[in-house]
Amino acid sequence: MEKPDTRSIIIGEADRLFYQQGFEPTSFSDIASSVGISRGNFYYHFKTKDEILEAVIDLRLRNTVGMLAAWExxxxxxADRLKCFIKILIRNQAKIMAYGCPVGTLSNELSKLDHPSKADAARIFSLFKDWLARQFKAMGRKTDAETLALHILGRSQGVASLATAFKDKDYVHSEVDQICRWIDSIEHARDSNSEYSNRGS
Structure with missing residues (x-):
């Protein structure tokens, strides 16, 4: 495997620190120290923290696209693909309980700062919303697919927020189970309607 270049390492460490510490509290020095390079070498790759933020958002967007493709x-x-989405709360529950949802925390922080990149960070939510809506459309919910997508996206963000507050693994598992049953109910309703239509034809 090809060794990551210095720029990629900087972006990866900035991504981690922005998630764990927040964008505003994280300094150039924090990132340079974590990477283990001099400030001069650091400035060769990035002149401002906003440049790093743009690179981190681009990285997260690419990773999200790759993750959605893997779930496909x-x-x-x-229904299986929708469950892949919601079960990320369990796969990442240790990080979520410690630091929150990486998408939600960054979007909220940039909105509070009225940062110029707040819309770019929110694009990750749009990727999820559009992908979720496509799954609901494939389940026959063409008229309310976007509403359902926003519902499950909002529910997942609520679970992540409370998981961070309460540090309760059982709560996370219980909520994920409930959402999976809700997805199954939509799938079952589609199958029932299809069976009814076939009998009537």
């Missing part, structure tokens, strides 16, 4: 392959049905 993993899930045999739209």
């Amino acid at each position: 392959k993993q899930g045999e049905t739209p």
Whole structure:
């Protein structure tokens, strides 16, 4: 495997520190120290923290696109793929309980700062929303697919926020189970309607 270049390492460490510490509290020195390079070498790659932020958002966007593509392959049905999305709360629950949702925390912080990159950070939510809506459309919910997508996206953000507050693993698992049952109910309703239509034809 090819060794990451210095710029990629800087972006990766900035991504981690922005998540764990927040964008505003994280300094150039924090990132340079974490990477283990001099400030002069650091400035060769990035002149401002906003430049690093742009690179971090681009990295997260690419990672999100890759993750959604992987879920498309993993899930045999739209319901399976939706469950891939919600079960990320369990896969990442240790990080979420410690630092919150990486997408939500950055978007909220940049909105509070009225930072010029706040819309770019929110694009990650848009990627999720559009992908979720496509799954609901594939389940036959063409008229309310976006509403359902926003519902499950909002529910996941609520679970992440309370998981951070309460540090309760059982709560996370219980909520994920409930959402999975809700997804199954939508899938079952579609199958029932299809069976009814076939009987009537």
